[in-house]
Amino acid sequence: MQxxxxxxxxxVTGSExxxxxxxxxxxxxxxxxxxxxxxxxxxxxxxLLPRPFSLCLAxxxxxxxxxxxxxxxxxxxxxxxxxxxxxxxGPLGHGYRLDVERPLLVGGGIGIAPLPYLAERLGGSPPVVxxxxxxxxxxxxxxxxxxxxxxxxxLVTELIEPGFDVLACGPExxxxxxxxxxxxxxxxxEAPMACGYGACYGCVVEIDGALKRxxxxxxxxxxxxxxxxxxxxx
Amino acid sequence: xxxxxxxxxxxALAAPEVAxxxxxxxxxxxxxxxxxxxxPPRIAETAHGMLNAIGLANPGRERFxxxxxxxxxxxxxxxxxxxxxxxxxxxxxxxAALEGIEAVELNLSCPNVxxxxxxxxxxxxxxxxxxxxxxxxxxxxxxxxxAEVARAVAAAGADGLSLINTLRATALDRNLRPVLARGSGGxxxxxxxxxxxxxxxxxxxxxxxxxxxMGGIETGRDALEFAACGACDVALGTVLFADPxxxxxxxxxxxxxxxxxxxxxxxxxxxxxxxxxxxxxxxA
Numbered sequence: 001m002q003x004x005x006x007x008x009x010x011x012v013t014g015s016e017x018x019x020x021x022x023x024x025x026x027x028x029x030x031x032x033x034x035x036x037x038x039x040x041x042x043x044x045x046x047x048l049l050p051r052p053f054s055l056c057l058a059x060x061x062x063x064x065x066x067x068x069x070x071x072x073x074x075x076x077x078x079x080x081x082x083x084x085x086x087x088x089x090g091p092l093g094h095g096y097r098l099d100v101e102r103p104l105l106v107g108g109g110i111g112i113a114p115l116p117y118l119a120e121r122l123g124g125s126p127p128v129v130x131x132x133x134x135x136x137x138x139x140x141x142x143x144x145x146x147x148x149x150x151x152x153x154x155l156v157t158e159l160i161e162p163g164f165d166v167l168a169c170g171p172e173x174x175x176x177x178x179x180x181x182x183x184x185x186x187x188x189x190e191a192p193m194a195c196g197y198g199a200c201y202g203c204v205v206e207i208d209g210a211l212k213r214x215x216x217x218x219x220x221x222x223x224x225x226x227x228x229x230x231x232x233x234x
Numbered sequence: 235x236x237x238x239x240x241x242x243x244x245x246a247l248a249a250p251e252v253a254x255x256x257x258x259x260x261x262x263x264x265x266x267x268x269x270x271x272x273x274p275p276r277i278a279e280t281a282h283g284m285l286n287a288i289g290l291a292n293p294g295r296e297r298f299x300x301x302x303x304x305x306x307x308x309x310x311x312x313x314x315x316x317x318x319x320x321x322x323x324x325x326x327x328x329x330a331a332l333e334g335i336e337a338v339e340l341n342l343s344c345p346n347v348x349x350x351x352x353x354x355x356x357x358x359x360x361x362x363x364x365x366x367x368x369x370x371x372x373x374x375x376x377x378x379x380x381a382e383v384a385r386a387v388a389a390a391g392a393d394g395l396s397l398i399n400t401l402r403a404t405a406l407d408r409n410l411r412p413v414l415a416r417g418s419g420g421x422x423x424x425x426x427x428x429x430x431x432x433x434x435x436x437x438x439x440x441x442x443x444x445x446x447x448m449g450g451i452e453t454g455r456d457a458l459e460f461a462a463c464g465a466c467d468v469a470l471g472t473v474l475f476a477d478p479x480x481x482x483x484x485x486x487x488x489x490x491x492x493x494x495x496x497x498x499x500x501x502x503x504x505x506x507x508x509x510x511x512x513x514x515x516x517x518a
């Protein structure tokens with residue numbers, strides 16, 4: 001985990017719309033892309049606090065993040081143009097364990113963000129199932145060629161077959177449903193976070209029966225460790 | 235001028251490289267019994283600030299002394315322990331158990347728990363009897379006359395003041411419901427700076443005690459302004475969240491800010507803030 005020193009400045013190399021989301025590409029500089037599921041704190045231009053994002057893709061010399069414009073901070077990130085700079089801190093936290101035999105990647109909505117980099121690092125084109133709330137949101141499935149896709153009211157959990165090592169990321173109800181189906185799943189959670197390195201105590205989640213900081217314990221946790229979780233604010 | 239962290243805004247064990255940039259590390263407030271803290275959501279960003287309602291989450295006095303304090307000592311940084319409680323005895327018992335630290339900060343003003351039943355002066359007085367360590371009283375600027383509280387804690391034996399704590403505040407979401415589960419929280423960040431500068435100024439005039447100034451400091455220039463109002467030292471809070479390197483940065487910016495203001499050291503800024511010429515430059 002990197003938490004020393006100041007965040008480093010990185011220029012925007014590209015910004016593409018994918019359905020309602022924006023894939024923000026940054027020049028990588030000296031940053032390590034880290035393990036899939038780890039996260040970075042990205043400066044939100046004009047805002048006081050940075051925002052946490054897991055890495056979506058790690059093209060040569062770049063880091064790419066999938067951003068859902070749900071509030072003033074994420075909207076400012078989506079509005080960035082090539083050449084503009086933001087401060088970045090990371091990688092932070094704990095990502096997915098990659099020592100799995102039969103991986104199945106499960107994503108819901110903006111929760112598909114860490115899966116392209118996860119699929120790349122696992123190698124061998126692991127099966128992927130994705131759920132979205134609309135056709136427009138489902139355009140983001142293009143980031144994971146070959147994925148099976150369902151749209152609301154069909155639930156992505158209906159596509160999970162037994163016998164797989166599930167690695168999932170998505171909204172809390174989806175993660176709770178995945179945990180019920182696959183107690184051994186690895187789940188990436190989300191929480192409001194001011195710092196990303198254990199200083200603010202804001203991102204607590206009930207982990208192992210007590211409120212613990214998600215930035216230090218997770219964001220990827222074994223399904224059995226989490227019982228309840230806070231709603232994520234914009 | 236020393237640069238500290240504001241209590242509760244850094245975990246030195248989780249981020250020792252950040253703590254080592256400080257001249258002293260101030261712990262999260264320690265209470266007699268363990269506290270899990272408030273239910274999430276606990277934080278919210280606001281215009282030029284943020285709210286938190288952590289609720290004094292801490293391992294409790296016994297575990298702090300047995301497990302956390304020895305590990306903190308290994309970091310080799312001067313330590314200040316922030317002490318909290320719900321009665322003067324609570325505070326005094328923790329103070330009596332502390333040794334081998336640089337100072338005690340008495341948290342007399344957390345906005346996220348029910349207030350202690352005893353007055354600030356009673357608490358300071360009880361702690362004064364319990365320890366010979368330097369006692370800094372952390373006060374709230376929400377009091378109608380913070381200078382009066384400052385005089386009372388000075389008379390009760392406080393060696394210094396920490397100013398200011400967060401101010402109780404509320405933020406609503408798009409559905410007009412409070413963002414924080416607790417409903418209200420403490421406002422911190424740049425929005426607080428003018429309030430903090432005033433509190434430092436009036437408490438400095440009222441007591442002459444050493445003051446650790448805090449509230450919205452983001453730059454070396456901000457730190458110099460606190461010195462100009464009477465602070466000896468400063469503490470960084472919210473800025474650490476966005477910039478874990480803020481202490482080193484503020485320290486080097488402070489030297490530049492002093493040069494730009496034409497003062498040799500931050501303390502010299504105090505006379506400057508009092509000069510009529512400076513006052514005339516303030517727009518009406």
